[in-house]
Amino acid sequence: MEILRTGIVEDEPETREGLSFLLNHAPGFECRHVYDSVEAALAHIDRDPPQVLLLDIGLPGVDGIEGTRLLRQRLPNLAIIILTVFRDEDRVFRAICAGACGYLLKTSGPERILAAIREVAAGGAAMSPEIAVRVMDLLRKEPESRPAGPGDLSPQERRLLKLLAEGHQNKTAAVELGISIHTVGFHLRSIYGKLHVHTRAEAVARAMRDRLI
Numbered sequence: 001m002e003i004l005r006t007g008i009v010e011d012e013p014e015t016r017e018g019l020s021f022l023l024n025h026a027p028g029f030e031c032r033h034v035y036d037s038v039e040a041a042l043a044h045i046d047r048d049p050p051q052v053l054l055l056d057i058g059l060p061g062v063d064g065i066e067g068t069r070l071l072r073q074r075l076p077n078l079a080i081i082i083l084t085v086f087r088d089e090d091r092v093f094r095a096i097c098a099g100a101c102g103y104l105l106k107t108s109g110p111e112r113i114l115a116a117i118r119e120v121a122a123g124g125a126a127m128s129p130e131i132a133v134r135v136m137d138l139l140r141k142e143p144e145s146r147p148a149g150p151g152d153l154s155p156q157e158r159r160l161l162k163l164l165a166e167g168h169q170n171k172t173a174a175v176e177l178g179i180s181i182h183t184v185g186f187h188l189r190s191i192y193g194k195l196h197v198h199t200r201a202e203a204v205a206r207a208m209r210d211r212l213i
Contacts, residue, residue, distance in 0.1 A: 129167030
């Protein structure tokens with residue numbers, strides 16, 4: 001079994017220790033990097049870097065938004081999942097624009113956390129539907145700005161992006177659209193090329209930012 005290398009940046013000791021215990025006792029996972037700050041992570045994460053990092057957004061010092069940008073600069077292939085609470089939807093959106101692959105509520109159960117890590121390690125995105133809805137609500141309340149060009153997105157691609165923004169995974173999006181999961185993958189590759197992004201989370205962030213959905 002391939003072992004997924006993970007890491008944690010979380011300043012709350014109880015949460016940090018709970019996540020570390022979960023990852024080191026779940027089959028197929030290991031957690032070698034556990035830090036209480038972005039500064040500590042930057043100092044040591046280059047040594048046998050993780051594939052997926054769980055990153056608290058509300059850290060003292062360098063916060064999760066700036067931390068996402070700095071860590072992705074250092075390790076471009078690092079997949080970052082933001083850990084958040086309900087009141088953080090604005091910062092979550094900015095973290096995704098900075099390069100995060102997804103976001104989870106801190107109250108997410110163990111199976112949801114492990115599934116999210118597997119999802120982003122495979123190149124997908126992990127999004128708590130509750131937070132996705134609140135981010136969309138936040139964007140709807142903002143003053144209208146000049147819409148960006150559509151990037152030649154097809155109606156089907158726009159519908160797919162909207163479903164992903166609402167928290168759907170590839171399988172459930174395929175069901176909603178009445179297409180196969182392989183066709184979803186084809187549309188995603190097309191979307192990445194048209195929007196000049198590399199991950200599903202970046203595509204959703206770009207689409208929301210530019211009012212494409």
